[in-house]
Amino acid sequence: MHEMSIAQSILAIVEEELRKHPDAKLKKVTVANGALAGIVSDALTFGWEAITMGTPLEGSVLVVNEIPIKVSCGGCSKEFIPEDKLYMPCPDCDLEIGHKVLQGKELHIEGIEID
């Protein structure tokens, strides 16, 4: 359950950003979560609710944008979005292994919404 550590890291960054906007009330935090980042979105939103409970940030929503995997074929360099995380044959040349990951490792904050 390392999503709790991730939620705590998000909280530290958000609190730092909120200091630039005194009196603002946090409504929403948006994060990008790549399919290869190993983070379960539900566990992350649950962690956020748990650590903001009883604080001024209680009631704010954590929105997780899931980013799909995108690779470029290790053989013919064709860029494609595999349907499956494990079995990824290239649509052009059928090569299954050795692809380069272009997208899907993201784990960052995209923005916050304040009132």
Add this chain to the structure above:
Amino acid sequence: MAEVPIIRNILEANDRISEELNKFFTDNKILCLNLMSSPGSGKTSLLEKTLTDLKGEFKMAVIEGDLQTDNDARRVAATGAQAVQINTDGGCHLNSSQVKEALSLIDTDGLDILFVENVGNLVCPAEFNVGEDHKIALLTVTEGDDKPEKYPLMFHISSVMILNKIDLLPYVDFDMEKAKKHASKLNADIKIFPLSCRSREGLEGWYQWLREARATKA
């Protein structure tokens, strides 16, 4: 209502300390390796063998991460290497600030290789850099050949996959080629060393990789 765009890496605080540690290791010509696996895959056994067999070649130290007890640190210290224990008290992974704190207890003068033995867990440790030059994933033939498929991040980010306990291959249904293929799928560069700490088969390949990795830091 105002939208404030903030593009910030969630793990930046951890990564900052990790980069600081890695710079220290580079400046001091220390190779740092982060060992990760399920509990019971033989991380400590591999360290015992490595620390004993390469004692004459390198000065080595170990930072041990466990939920509880200092059993592993005591086993490692018995080889004569420096060992520092971090008890995470239930925490499922090590982070860079814990490693930084443990490092302050190690005499790094003339140190060649620092092993960080992470908490036994195939999921969470993969997420947190601890200043290492390489991540090493251990897998045993008793765990099943589908583990690289089930835990893709761990094998995607590791430079090396060690397949331990190959002396048990006659007794288990473990497809070596399948495990290798899946590990290579998302990580074409992963080096794979099948070995047995018990029979010593295959240890030399791992030692040779260690020597080459250390040479890049000298």
